[in-house]
Amino acid sequence: MDVITTHINADFDCLGAMVAARRLYPDAKMIFAGAQERSLREFFLKNPEQAALFSRVRDIDLEAVTLLILVDVRQSERIGPFAAVAHRPGVEVHIYDHHPAGNADLHGEREVIEPVGSTVTVLLKIFMEQGIDPTPEEATMMMLGLYEDTGNLLFSSTTLDDYRAAIFLFSHGADLNTVSDSLVQELNAEQVALLHELITSRTVLTVSGIEISVAHATVDHFVGDLALLAHKLKDMENLSALLVVVRMGDRIFMVGRSRIPEVHVGEILSEFGGGGHAFAASGTCRDMTLVQVLERIPQILRERVQPRWEARHLMSSPVKSIAGGASLREARELMTRYNLNALPVMDGSEVAGVITRQVADKAAHHGLAEVAVSEYMSGEFASASPSTPIETLQELIVDRNQRLVPVFGEGKLLGVITRTDLLRHMVSGARALRHPGVEDLAASGSALKKRQVSRLVRERLPASIRELLAGMGEVGDAQNVPIFAVGGFVRDLLLGKENLDIDLVIEGDGIAFAREYCRRHPCRVRTHAKFGTAVIIFPDGFKVDIASARMEYYHEPGALPNVEHASIKLDLYRRDFTINTLALALNGPEKGALLDFFGAQRDLQDKVLRVLHNLSFVEDSTRVFRAIRFEQRLGFHIGLQTEQLLRSALRMGFVEKVGGPRLFNELAQILKESNPLPAVERMAELGLLPYIHSRLTLPPRVKSLFAEASRAIHWYELLYTGEPCQGWLVYFLCLTSGLDEESLEELNRRLGIPSRHGVILGEQRREVHRLQRFFERRWGRGRPLRPVELHARLSPLATEALLYLMARVDNDEVRSWVSYFYTALRKAAPLLSGDELKALGIPPGPLYKKILKTLLDARLNGKVASREDEIVLVKKRFLKP
Known part of the structure; x- marks a missing residue:
C-alpha cells in the first residue's frame, strides 16, 4: 500500500502538497497523520467533497504500507503513527519538502527538497517538467497552500519559483475567490513592509528559562492593525511570548501576546502606561524614545517574569521508599508493584541513597537478589526543596542523569520527582500539572480554560447540583482538603451528556469529610473503611460517592486491587481510560479548574478510547468489557494500540481469571445500555463471547431477538405501570437463548447469578420456551386462547419473562395475546373478600x-x-x- 501523509496539525500547504503528490502517486491513499489547523478544518466543512478524498489512519492497516510519501516534513516525531512505518525495514520513503534540514531525522530513497516558500512549489516544478495538468479543484487547493506559506507571495522567503507556481495554478483554473475566503485577510503594502522589519529585528530574551521575543521597528507615519501584525508574527514563528514595539511618528506603540502564564503581558505593559489581559495587551507612550523603551524592557521582564513551576508542582507523593536493610529482591517487587523505576533508600527518616530498577535487575541477574539494598544504592544524589525551580531539576535529571530527586521540606521527605514526571511536564507544555492559574494554560488547542468550564457548569448542570457542589467545596475549605469531581460526571459534562452520577475524590480522609458534610446538611452517610470510601445519601434518595484519593496495585492478574492513599494525580492514574481521568476542582485556589494529566480532552475531541498503560487489561481484565461499553455508548472507537492490548489480554487468557460475579456485573452493565446490541456485536467481533461461555455465539436469530426485545421493552415502558422492569435481564435471556438448560446452569454457576434472578433464568425460561411452542400451535389451528386460559398460563411469569416471550414469538397475533393479558387480565381479581x-x-x-x-x-x-x-x-x- 502507498500512503501520502504530512506533519500533525496540518495546514493548507500540507493539503496542497498532498493533493499534488497524489497526481505523482495515483494509487496512494492520502491520510493526515494527526489533527489539522482550524482554517483547514473549516475548509473541509465547507467543501465536504474535498474532505472525502482523504482516508483515516484507523481505516488502514499500517503494517501493509510499503511506500510512504512525506510532504512538508522530515521529522519522525511530527508524523504521529507513521513514525514507526517510516523506520520499519522494507518500507520505501519519498520526501518532498521546502524546510532547511534542521533536526531532520528521516531520509528517503527519493528526496526532493528545495529552499522555496512552499512545498507546493517543490511539487509543481515536477508538474511543469513532466507536463502534468491539475484540475481546477486541485489547482485551488494547491494555491491555498502556496498563498498561506508565502503570505500571499509577500513573505521574505518567497522565491521566483513560487511566483511561477502561482502563475501555473492560476492558468489551470485556481479559484482565487475560494483562496481569499479561506485565508486570513490580506495585508496592504505598508503592513507587509512593517511586518518584514519586525521579523528582521526580532530578538529573544531568556528570563528565568523562559524565552520572550521582542521585535521593534520605526515608521514615520501611522500604520494600522499593529495587533494583527503581532498575531501574524507570533503564529509564523510559533512564539510563546512576544512584545512588539513600533515608533510611529512621535509615539511608541506596543503590543504584547503570550501563550504562557509566566508572561503576563498586561502587567508588563502596565509599566509603560498600557494594560490588558494576561495574554493580550497594548500600550502607547509619548515620553520615551524607542531606545529607552528597548533598554527598559529587560529590566521589567526580570521583575515581572518569575519561574512559576517549582518542585512542589512536579513532585509525586506520598513517597514509596525502602529501608537500606531490605533486599534487592524486595526493591524489585516494590518497583514492579507500583510501576516505579527508582526508589529512595531510607535510613530512619533520612534518605541514604537511591536504588534504580536497572541496578536491582542486574544484581538479581548476578545472583545478588538477597543482598541488602544499601550495598548497591547510589549514595551520591542531590535533593530539592518545594521551591526549587524547574531549571535546576532539569539540570539534575537531564544533565547529571539523576533518576530520582527527593524533595525535602520542614525536615521531612515530602515527595520525589522522577524522570517521567519531568518528561511529562516538558512534553505536555506544562498543561498536565496542577498549579494556581492552571486555567490559563494552553491558550491555544483543546484545553478548556476555567471560565469555559464555569460556563459549562452553569449551562449544563441543574441549580440543585451546582449548589450541592458549592456546599461540598465549602466543607472542603473548612477542613483544608482539596476536593475534586471526577470520572464520568466530568467527562459527560464536557460531552454535553446528562450524567448526575457524582463521584468526588478527597485529597485527605474521605470518610471524615463525608461525616462533616452530613453534620452540616440534612443527609446521612454510609462508610466503607477498608477502601476509605463513603456514600452521602440525601432525603430524596440522591447519592454522592466520596473516596479518598488512592492508588491501587494488583498482586496478580484479575485479582481485586490493594488500595493505598495517594494524590489526586495518582488516583486518576489508576482509572481505566484516559477519557475518565478528568478532575474538576471544587475548592481552594484551583476552584473551577479542569485537571487533565493524561490527555483526556484530546481523546474526547478525537473520540478515541485509550488505556493509560500497557498492563491495564492484564491488571483488571474487566476493563475489556468497559472499553466496549464506552465505545458504543459514546460513539467513540478503541485506539489501535489499546485494541491490540485488549486482544492480547484475551489471547493470554486473563479474562478467564476474572471472578464470575465481577464478570456478571460487567455483562449486566453492557445489557443495561439503551441499545446493547452493538456492544454485544462488538464482543462477538473481538471473540469475547466464548470467554463468557464456550458455546455462547451471536447468530442472526439472537440478533433479531434483541431487536424484538427492544420493541417489547419500549412497549412496556410506554404503559407507565410504575412497576420496575429489569430490561437487562430480558436481553440476557435473549443472549443465552441458544444455550441448552445444562449449559445455562453452568453459566449461571460461573457468573454467580443471584438467586433472585435464578428462577427467571431457570424454570421460567423453560416455561417461556414451552409456551411459545404451545401458543404458536394454537394460533396455527385457529384456536385463540380464552382469557381464563391466558391468565392461568401467564400469571405465574415475571414481567421480564413475559417480555422475553413477546420477543420470541414470530406472530403479531400471538404477541397480542400476551399484551392483552398484561394490560387487561394480569391484575384481574374478585371484588368480594x-x-x-x-x-x-x-x-x-x-x-x-x-x-x-x-x-x-x-x-x-x-x-x-x-x-x-x-x-x-x-x-x-x-x-x-
Missing part, C-alpha cells in the same frame, strides 16, 4: 378458594362485572335455597 363471603353466611374453609377461583374465572370470561354480580353468582352456586 373473605369477610364478605362470611357475611353471606358461608363459613370459612377450603370452599373459599373454590369460590374465589370461580369468581375470578367469571370475571375473566366477562360473566360478572360488579360486586352485585359476584354476590348473585355466589348465592346461585354456593348457597343452598
